[in-house]
Amino acid sequence: MPTPDHSNGAPCWIDLMTSDTEKAKDFYGTLFGWTFQTGDQEKYGGYITAAKGGKTVAGMMQKDDSMTGMPDMWSTYLRSDDAAATVRAAAQHGGQVYMEPMAVPEQGRMAMIADVTGASVGIWEPAEMKGFELAAEAGSPAWHELHTKDYAAAVKFYQDVFGWDTDVMSDTPEFRYTTLGAGDAAKAGIMDASGYLPAEVPSNWQIYFAVEDADASVEKAVSMGAQVIHAAEDTPFGRLATLADPTGAMFKIVADTGQGAQAATEA
The missing domain is CATH 3.10.180.10 (2,3-Dihydroxybiphenyl 1,2-Dioxygenase, domain 1)
Incomplete structure (x- = not known):
């Protein structure tokens, strides 16, 4: 399968915010056949990337103390050419800004908002990391x-x-x-x-x-x-x-x- 074409506004990445990354790796690794790579702690906060057959499919992140009370959850990220402009547009159209655009070194910029109906959704402005590399195949x-x-x-x-x-x-x-x-x-x-x-x-x-x-x-x-x-x-x-x-x-x-x-x- 070719790498998915991530058009503007479409889902391009997913990640899991979890209270137990080791348990999550064991579970999804066994269920979907994923392998994992943990990013540098200083540079990427220990962000974990999951792959299927050598192609990236998802991310995982350990919840920190500031997230107490927040349930473990999967998030979808929509592609944007300009995360800052998209965040501004979201606020102008009744959304809420949970996290302003943040640079992920070399990889891109991310933000998190709630839409006008209260659903949280991420925004990804790609640089080197374009998005998941496999879709609609088993384990992706x-x-x-x-x-x-x-x-x-x-x-x-x-x-x-x-x-x-x-x-x-x-x-x-x-x-x-x-x-x-x-x-x-x-x-x-x-x-x-x-x-x-x-x-x-x-x-x-x-x-x-x-x-x-x-x-x-x-x-x-x-x-x-x-x-x-x-x-x-x-x-x-x-x-x-x-x-x-x-x-x-x-x-x-x-x-x-x-x-x-x-x-x-x-x-």
């Missing part, structure tokens, strides 16, 4: 999805701030869904979650990892201390399951059942 990120309590406001925010060229995949009371790009070229989705997200759960980005066998992956994850949030089920886009890793970070897995292309065509 396959899809990125915003579950939002204010669907219309979220769609407009990503159009205005990140320049999304959107396509409405479905617009019924039961299922409202908009994508960045259309059909097989879509790179991310926004789902109306107002009907099912509990009051205490904010709008949030969710990451899907590709696996060869969803049921076997669930069984393996549970044997290592994961919890099943939603059991594996067949959908038009593959067999999906939602899990929480041993320290509580939530993620999804998806196994291609051959129906995804047909569903995209029919949408």
Whole structure:
């Protein structure tokens, strides 16, 4: 597979903020076949890069004392040519700035914001590090999805701030869904979650990892201390399951059942 083409505004990186990096490495290394490299402590704060088959797929970072009370979580980063300008645009369109753009030596610049509906999302302005080098193959990120309590406001925010060229995949009371790009070229989705997200759960980005066998992956994850949030089920886009890793970070897995292309065509 060629290296993914990270267009402006699209997901280009993911990372895990965890309370136990060693446990996380054991878990994801076994589940997805990842290998790990730890960056220089002074230069990169001990940031851990995960790879699959020699291609980078994700990052990990140990939570520090300032993050007490914050749950372990995966984050999606959207590409920007100018992180500072994107942060300013986010604030102007009702978002919150959690972390101003910060230089990562030689690699690029990163920032963290909340969108207008309260979902946290990262911003990555690339230099040497362009983003994940593998996607939609077993053990790599396959899809990125915003579950939002204010669907219309979220769609407009990503159009205005990140320049999304959107396509409405479905617009019924039961299922409202908009994508960045259309059909097989879509790179991310926004789902109306107002009907099912509990009051205490904010709008949030969710990451899907590709696996060869969803049921076997669930069984393996549970044997290592994961919890099943939603059991594996067949959908038009593959067999999906939602899990929480041993320290509580939530993620999804998806196994291609051959129906995804047909569903995209029919949408």
